[in-house]
Amino acid sequence: MLKFYNTLSNRLEEFKPLIDGEVRMYLCGPTVWDFAHVGNFRANVFADILRRHLKFKGFKVTHVMNITDVDDRIIARAAERGQTIDEYTAPYIEAFWQDFDAIGCERPEIAPRATEHIAEMVTLIEQLRERGHAYNSDGSIYYRINSFPAYGKLSKINLAGNIAGASERIDTDRYEKEDARDFALWKAVETEAETGWDAELGRGRPGWHIECSAMAMKYLGTTFDIHAGGIDLAFPHHENEIAQSEGATGKEFVRYWLHNEHLKIEGETMSKSKGNYYTFRDLVAQGYAPVAIRYLLLSVPYRKQLNFTFDALRGAEKAVESLRNFGTRLSEARCETGVNEELRETTARIAKEFETGLDDDLNTSVALAALHNLRNATNTAIDECTLRLVNKTEIEALLKRFDSVLNIFGQTEREMLDAEVQRLIDERQEARRRRDWARADEIRDELAGRRIILEDTRDGVRWKRG
Numbered sequence: 001m002l003k004f005y006n007t008l009s010n011r012l013e014e015f016k017p018l019i020d021g022e023v024r025m026y027l028c029g030p031t032v033w034d035f036a037h038v039g040n041f042r043a044n045v046f047a048d049i050l051r052r053h054l055k056f057k058g059f060k061v062t063h064v065m066n067i068t069d070v071d072d073r074i075i076a077r078a079a080e081r082g083q084t085i086d087e088y089t090a091p092y093i094e095a096f097w098q099d100f101d102a103i104g105c106e107r108p109e110i111a112p113r114a115t116e117h118i119a120e121m122v123t124l125i126e127q128l129r130e131r132g133h134a135y136n137s138d139g140s141i142y143y144r145i146n147s148f149p150a151y152g153k154l155s156k157i158n159l160a161g162n163i164a165g166a167s168e169r170i171d172t173d174r175y176e177k178e179d180a181r182d183f184a185l186w187k188a189v190e191t192e193a194e195t196g197w198d199a200e201l202g203r204g205r206p207g208w209h210i211e212c213s214a215m216a217m218k219y220l221g222t223t224f225d226i227h228a229g230g231i232d233l234a235f236p237h238h239e240n241e242i243a244q245s246e247g248a249t250g251k252e253f254v255r256y257w258l259h260n261e262h263l264k265i266e267g268e269t270m271s272k273s274k275g276n277y278y279t280f281r282d283l284v285a286q287g288y289a290p291v292a293i294r295y296l297l298l299s300v301p302y303r304k305q306l307n308f309t310f311d312a313l314r315g316a317e318k319a320v321e322s323l324r325n326f327g328t329r330l331s332e333a334r335c336e337t338g339v340n341e342e343l344r345e346t347t348a349r350i351a352k353e354f355e356t357g358l359d360d361d362l363n364t365s366v367a368l369a370a371l372h373n374l375r376n377a378t379n380t381a382i383d384e385c386t387l388r389l390v391n392k393t394e395i396e397a398l399l400k401r402f403d404s405v406l407n408i409f410g411q412t413e414r415e416m417l418d419a420e421v422q423r424l425i426d427e428r429q430e431a432r433r434r435r436d437w438a439r440a441d442e443i444r445d446e447l448a449g450r451r452i453i454l455e456d457t458r459d460g461v462r463w464k465r466g
């Protein structure tokens, strides 16, 4: 039976979607003001396992992940560089997807950008005003927390203790609020020069929380199955999303709230503000394989704290190598026809362990242990010449099935392709050095045929998939 720990009820619950056989889920996506760090990718890899396991169980999945492409940091940095916010965020959005693909996450069905959904946010704010949940102050619009008695039901926050500025992400605005706990839905923007949108509400820009309510409900409906994100988002972000969405529709917003624990480093949460982080690309540049980073993030179930160390990362590299060697050994194994019944039973038991582990609130360490058990049992059978053709076929199929969730072997193909692309680029550089323009152009065309776009920069040739 598939169970998830629901932060709303604080317990493990059987998962049953609203519509039989279909799951609608939302994940709070990146704020694209900089490169994402490996901690951010813990949230992505967790959501990836969630969606892949749901598919493994036979559900049709509609997964939405927003891109927060407007916030105070983005506006400030874009202004410093004299860029529009689109110009500023474009390279970070591109980098995010590159990293996302490289770490083996499956892209969500829908990835809406905040700046493209301002109209939906404005409509939602208007609904909140009509229902008495929002008020105007100095041109900005705030959510009246007092008007929503259920406030706090997700995070079980003690409101009395929640004073403005007490939490990192509480809005400490300069504007007048009725109550310090109220949060901004729409922030007034006074001048044309500042980033803002002209709306019935007045010129302004949206608060962060309203983005997710508007985009989630637009694509998933007023009530949907799963909302996920890092534990830091439970309060105030998700609490505010509930207040906004339920306040506007009068209906339940989300049925299961899933939160991943943080990636720590030396006992502290990895974060940009603390400066104790590695971006995904830092690690890849140091020579660590994306799949090893993925493995490390999977090695501990998502609700447990995970400490990042280079020792653990090297351990993950070794584990991946041993699994991949096993994959190759299995595919090359020659065996007699027939079936080894004992091995078949072992394989069936391991298949069950894998599924039961993931059904139990996505316990990835149990799933990985099952994979290693399969490797050990099969290697022993190969050593002892007891692997039979039927077993081989079954184990290969099972490995594929496991990998549809874990995606540890599946990466190989992609990485080989990447290596091949790099080889062609190097060859093209060499041809150019020889002034063999015909060969250089030929290679460029071949790469273009594979939808690889080359960019000549001062630091050498960069490439991306088109």
Ligand code: AMP
Binding pocket: 028, 029, 030, 031, 032, 038, 039, 040, 041, 042, 043, 229, 230, 231, 232, 233, 260, 261, 262, 263, 264, 269, 270, 271
């Ligand atoms: P942000 O780009 O800061 O809005 O964060 C994107 C996602 O990464 C959110 O779901 C955060 O909760 C999550 N996140 C941020 N830091 C960490 C961390 N150290 N470990 C795990 N998840 C994190």
Ligand code: ZN
Binding pocket: 027, 028, 029, 212, 237
């Ligand atoms: Zn969100």
